[in-house]
Amino acid sequence: MGNLTSDDGQLWRRSLEGAGEAFAVLFDRHRDRVFRHAYRLSGNRHDAEDIMSTAFLELWRCRRKVRLVDGSVLPWLLVTTTNVARNSGRAAFRYRRLLNSLPRTEDVPAAFGEVSHHDEAVDRSVATALGTLNALDLQLVSLVVFEEYTIAAAASILEMSPAAAKSRMHRARQRMKTAINGAAGPEPAAALEGELP
Template sequence: MRNVEADDGGLWARSLKGEGEAFGLLFDRHRDRVFRHAYRLSGERHDAEDIMSTVFLELWRRRLRVRLVEGSVLPWLLVTTTNVARNTRRAAFRYRKLLDSLPRADGISNANDDLFLQSEMDGDVARALGTLSALDLQLVSLVIFEKYTIAAAASVLNLTPSAAKTRVHRARQRMKNALTAAPTPAPALEGDPA
């Protein structure tokens, strides 16, 4: 059985000399505490995992300036976790503010008026998309064409996930009906053979 240092000082000194195994041992020793702290601050498992990853990346990136407190790197990790979580919250707030400032339904052009859609898509699909409201067109674009989850698209469009799911279902039905409807034949002109 290997001798593992009781405090972080020895492992940290070995890490600074380039021993990846020593840094790995520090990670294993403190990851759970850092994760729990990040989870308390963020409230989301995925965000806490991202915060924890960023904290250990910062530990390595700033390794020459890290101060151990009473032989432990944990206080530095916890303070950095708090700072990263605050930065993450601020970035999310700025992103949400940007999304909220974008024009909503009244600024969306009709799919039939969009030259790109007319030139790149089949005419029937463009007509089917033209049957959708501006909000449904945004939702279909995000979910069907861009492959976002319904929950993510709902968040961007300020809808509940259940409302978005219902809207996507209804939009698909409208598009399906528009695609399966028989095209109306052009009226016959006088003198045309029947």
């Protein structure tokens, strides 16, 4: 399927020249990380799969505009995944609002059941807290907290100064802590500081 040891830059150039196997190697190389990122943002495995697929579709659709960062396509994919997740969340909210506005009878089950597992509840509380952030702050938090980029590297990816990124990161963490603590108590907020539960 091609040289698996090639860097993203070489694979991307070959993809742009029409080498489908090079794009497949990029997909195989980054799909797990993009999926985990999508899952953290959506809190749902099925939604995360759809978000990941859409992010890779966008990578191909926008291939002439994609900007590699430090020779890697991953930062572009992560930012795109964040945007797709945000759009998906908005669409799901509109869909739930529509369903809730429809008349129900007693024998019709609710469209969305209660969360039954503790892990899913934590995932949903984190996803809800992430939903309180604007698009730029969500991208920044995603890169720094979940993908473990330094603030300076994330600032470069998002084309902002490191000082602005540090300030935005501080405010975003405060908003998320408030949202999580309001929904689930203080325990999950520790993950925002990089601590393992």
